[in-house]
Amino acid sequence: MSRVLRVVAVLAVLALVAGACTKSSTSASSPGGSSAAPVKGGTLRIIMNSDVTHTMDPQIEYYQLPFAYFRCCLLRTLFSYNGQDAAHDGTKVFPDLADGDPQVSSDGLTYTIHLKQGLKYGDPLGNVSITAPDFIRAIERGYTVGGPYMGYYDIIQGASDYSSGKAKTISGMKALDPNTLQITLTKPAGDFEYRFAMAASAPIPPNPSDPNAKFGVATGHDESYGPFLVASGPYEFQGSDKLDFSVPPDKQKPVSGYKTGRSMVFVRNPQWQDDSLRKAYVNQIDVTIHVGEEASTQEKAVLNDEYDTVFENGVTPETLQTLKGDPSLAGQWFKNPSYGNYYITMNLAVPPFDDLNVRKAVNFAINKEGWRRLAGGEDSGSIATHYTPDPLLNNLLKDYNYYATPDNAGADDPAGLASAMDAMKLATKYDTNGDGKCDVAACNNITAIGVVGTQSEAQDALIKSNLAKIGININTVELSNDAAYNKIFDPKAHIPMVLFSGWLMDYPDAYTFYWFTNYGGNILDAYNTNYGMIGATPAQLNKYGYKVTSVPGMDSTIDKCAATPAGDARYQCWADADKELNEQIAAYVPLTISTNINIVSSCVTNYTWDVFDSQTAFDQIGLKPGCGKS
Amino acid sequence: MVQLGTDAEPIAPEPTDVDEDINQEIVGRSPMQIFWTRFFRDRFAVVGLIVIAIICALALLAPVISQHVVHHGPNDIYLFQMTTSDGIPKGPNKQFWFGADNAGQDLFVRVLYGARTSLVIALFATGMEMVIGVTAGIIAGFYRGKTDTAISRFSDIVLSLPVLLLALGLASACGVPPGCPGGPLLRPGLLLVSFIIALFSWPYLSRIVRGQVLSLREKEFVESARAMGASNARIMRKEILPNIVAPIIVYTTLIIPANILFEAALSYLGVGVPRSTPSWGRELSDATTWFQVAWWMMLFPGLFLLATTLAFNLVGDGLRDALDPRAAAMSFRRQHQKRREHKAKAKGEVQGQPVAIEEHG
Numbered sequence A: 001m002s003r004v005l006r007v008v009a010v011l012a013v014l015a016l017v018a019g020a021c022t023k024s025s026t027s028a029s030s031p032g033g034s035s036a037a038p039v040k041g042g043t044l045r046i047i048m049n050s051d052v053t054h055t056m057d058p059q060i061e062y063y064q065l066p067f068a069y070f071r072c073c074l075l076r077t078l079f080s081y082n083g084q085d086a087a088h089d090g091t092k093v094f095p096d097l098a099d100g101d102p103q104v105s106s107d108g109l110t111y112t113i114h115l116k117q118g119l120k121y122g123d124p125l126g127n128v129s130i131t132a133p134d135f136i137r138a139i140e141r142g143y144t145v146g147g148p149y150m151g152y153y154d155i156i157q158g159a160s161d162y163s164s165g166k167a168k169t170i171s172g173m174k175a176l177d178p179n180t181l182q183i184t185l186t187k188p189a190g191d192f193e194y195r196f197a198m199a200a201s202a203p204i205p206p207n208p209s210d211p212n213a214k215f216g217v218a219t220g221h222d223e224s225y226g227p228f229l230v231a232s233g234p235y236e237f238q239g240s241d242k243l244d245f246s247v248p249p250d251k252q253k254p255v256s257g258y259k260t261g262r263s264m265v266f267v268r269n270p271q272w273q274d275d276s277l278r279k280a281y282v283n284q285i286d287v288t289i290h291v292g293e294e295a296s297t298q299e300k301a302v303l304n305d306e307y308d309t310v311f312e313n314g315v316t317p318e319t320l321q322t323l324k325g326d327p328s329l330a331g332q333w334f335k336n337p338s339y340g341n342y343y344i345t346m347n348l349a350v351p352p353f354d355d356l357n358v359r360k361a362v363n364f365a366i367n368k369e370g371w372r373r374l375a376g377g378e379d380s381g382s383i384a385t386h387y388t389p390d391p392l393l394n395n396l397l398k399d400y401n402y403y404a405t406p407d408n409a410g411a412d413d414p415a416g417l418a419s420a421m422d423a424m425k426l427a428t429k430y431d432t433n434g435d436g437k438c439d440v441a442a443c444n445n446i447t448a449i450g451v452v453g454t455q456s457e458a459q460d461a462l463i464k465s466n467l468a469k470i471g472i473n474i475n476t477v478e479l480s481n482d483a484a485y486n487k488i489f490d491p492k493a494h495i496p497m498v499l500f501s502g503w504l505m506d507y508p509d510a511y512t513f514y515w516f517t518n519y520g521g522n523i524l525d526a527y528n529t530n531y532g533m534i535g536a537t538p539a540q541l542n543k544y545g546y547k548v549t550s551v552p553g554m555d556s557t558i559d560k561c562a563a564t565p566a567g568d569a570r571y572q573c574w575a576d577a578d579k580e581l582n583e584q585i586a587a588y589v590p591l592t593i594s595t596n597i598n599i600v601s602s603c604v605t606n607y608t609w610d611v612f613d614s615q616t617a618f619d620q621i622g623l624k625p626g627c628g629k630s
Numbered sequence B: 001m002v003q004l005g006t007d008a009e010p011i012a013p014e015p016t017d018v019d020e021d022i023n024q025e026i027v028g029r030s031p032m033q034i035f036w037t038r039f040f041r042d043r044f045a046v047v048g049l050i051v052i053a054i055i056c057a058l059a060l061l062a063p064v065i066s067q068h069v070v071h072h073g074p075n076d077i078y079l080f081q082m083t084t085s086d087g088i089p090k091g092p093n094k095q096f097w098f099g100a101d102n103a104g105q106d107l108f109v110r111v112l113y114g115a116r117t118s119l120v121i122a123l124f125a126t127g128m129e130m131v132i133g134v135t136a137g138i139i140a141g142f143y144r145g146k147t148d149t150a151i152s153r154f155s156d157i158v159l160s161l162p163v164l165l166l167a168l169g170l171a172s173a174c175g176v177p178p179g180c181p182g183g184p185l186l187r188p189g190l191l192l193v194s195f196i197i198a199l200f201s202w203p204y205l206s207r208i209v210r211g212q213v214l215s216l217r218e219k220e221f222v223e224s225a226r227a228m229g230a231s232n233a234r235i236m237r238k239e240i241l242p243n244i245v246a247p248i249i250v251y252t253t254l255i256i257p258a259n260i261l262f263e264a265a266l267s268y269l270g271v272g273v274p275r276s277t278p279s280w281g282r283e284l285s286d287a288t289t290w291f292q293v294a295w296w297m298m299l300f301p302g303l304f305l306l307a308t309t310l311a312f313n314l315v316g317d318g319l320r321d322a323l324d325p326r327a328a329a330m331s332f333r334r335q336h337q338k339r340r341e342h343k344a345k346a347k348g349e350v351q352g353q354p355v356a357i358e359e360h361g
Helices: A003-020 A064-074 A133-144 A159-163 A295-303 A317-325 A327-332 A356-365 A368-375 A414-425 A454-468 A481-488 A538-543 A555-563 A568-585 B017-023 B031-041 B043-070 B107-143 B145-160 B163-174 B190-216 B220-227 B232-268 B280-290 B296-323 B325-346
Strands: A043-048 A110-114 A173-177 A180-184 A235-237 A263-268 A284-289 A333-346 A381-383 A446-451 A474-479 A497-504 A588-599
Touching (some): A064 A235, A133 A159, A327 A333, A333 A381, A446 A454, B031 B296, B107 B190, B232 B296
Parallel strands (some): A043 A284
Antiparallel strands (some): A381 A588
């Protein structure tokens, strides 16, 4: 091609690109809802750009995504949620397969639960009743396959002996009769019913062809029971009626309605009944999985009614601008508080963060408002002034802000910087000349792990800039999500600072924000989520190669609050624990409590926010007749 | 022919301009002069060279401009001035000529600093790639046999390596202290990016060079040199290398922009330069999320990248035409053809019609 033509071609491309770029409207629009009366029928079309991590195996899955599908659609548990927001009791648990609240012994250790009568499993076991031994089977399987949430069941008597191989059954779980389950604990747990609302405790049916199979129909599928899942909820995988458990596990064919990494199709479970929690208006749910696809592409598809909703926790900035600028879309997007937080973690066992005053100085220095602005502003969440989301503390700390700075601007405000420097001056080991800035070598080149991403890196740059003002110079290392987690999960890696920490409740109780992340006894050799080494014993610190010999902890506080019965006393206990964490340990800089923005197509009616799943409640929404896919 | 005068004395003809020219000393042009003459005749190549010079100058002067002209550093953050409450960056204004990027930083300054990063990585990586690729290609093509097989198979292995996965692995394993053996070379940054680009790109150049050398080694001038006792190293250096300069240069100008984009991909995956080191690739990467609400984030780095890419391409074409004897010969034939057509017109031979003789400058 001649050079003239080449230049002309380039200019033509530029013109095309310029034409493709449109300026979005800036007129404001607020979210709304479509509240037309839902009718039964239709196929709900969901798209998502990430996949489950363990093929929908309820004992092994870890993240939010599969739990939403388990609760709404595939699995019932002893207790469960009503798929509503907090204002409509969405944070409470109700009897689901249990016929009422459990009977609790006077010492708070023994729970007796009666099951609803006559409930049966979905295809192909439509004539098999859900019975008490099925729940024991699920918990035992969870320990055998090393499920990530089995720590919540360690309080069951005999669980630790079973998990260590010393016993063949869990002595604290007994089926008194087919419809009565008795569970004995080693210590009281005020959140007992929440623990048995988790998918890991969902019943597993026996194998009619092999009644002695220890894990029933899940036997032989230690790493991927999902494609062979027998449902107990309003839906089941398409093709479940073709499952054949009479052949050996390695010869069994998985359900046709689950194509790993590509799609899931849920159809009605013909045996589903006696369920006041789930409405299940739609006849079918089609989940399309396009791993890695741009979120904005999927959001556009929803707004074009090609899909009914996208499974995500927030929309892209460009989609948000579109939503705000187009009043006709007001009924298709919804903003809801999520019970998740984002925070920075400092490793208490790595200098200079082994000094409480340095940690306090960091808390004052961070520009939380700027961080939130980079996350999308107010629509992304509320500023976190303490660690635990307020609703989990019954809003007892709503006005609490120990590290307050003007406009939450941290060191980017003169008064905020002054507060940070005042705190640093008290750290005489690190601020040797008392000028409010760290001046020793330990404050230079501090590794801070973040994740790659346009906004997360911008946020890391802001944190770096804030900390530089008090003499703490971090070296941000942004890695892919997997690589970053692999680093911070390893207590031997001695990561000084984690910039992308976040936690979402496992169930609506503050305990879930403390057990894994702040309990010294839960520091693990691998997959450790106590990144700050809070409560690590001297032996643990030595084991992991730290030179620091002691760090503060709050294990006894956590134990005390966990044993407190549900109610005002429990809320107060956790509120006090939060203050202790904030003021006396200060391992974290809480940044925001996230807000979730969901979008739906124009076909969706009765939009409902499921606060437990932090997602659209797929079992509560309906579709307009004749709309979308029938 | 000498004209005879009346006294039978030969009359020397009056000297003409042509004679004067003949009488002047004829000075031969050196290859370098010929090269530059050809090159500067190519207007597009000259424009390309000017553009590259301007961009290099801007890159060198970036700290001066940043400090004394706009008074914004490349990593200074202006969140409250240059982003909306929703975090949307604001566009160009009097203080921020290119607007702000998604982090509230001055895009103009980051584009200037980005020129340094992108050019350094591209040139450094390209230079390493050229040295390794040309050396491997010449050796493989010249020696053939087992040497060729070994080098070719090794380059096949390198080509089949999953580049991005390895790069991610390096970043994960070596990006966090205590790092990896290799120190700064294997830590995310300029060096690692250049190293990865060169390491995984040299086989392409090596194959091109090998192909050229396989054909050149059979030429008569190589045989002559061998007959005169030249060593293999000398033959490769003095006979073969000059004859493959043109394709190497053309390929090099094509891979420079490709390397800039490769750096962007690596940066996006966490193994490239950190955010504190601006680069066009990274700015464009960030812009993909924002361009519908912040068009300037894509426009300005994109224009600079486009201009640089185009300039290198044009310069490369000009260099090829100036260096390649066959291209020069083709060029001469085209010029000769045009001259003949010109003269034919002047003599009125076109279409059998007499035409006025025109003076041609």
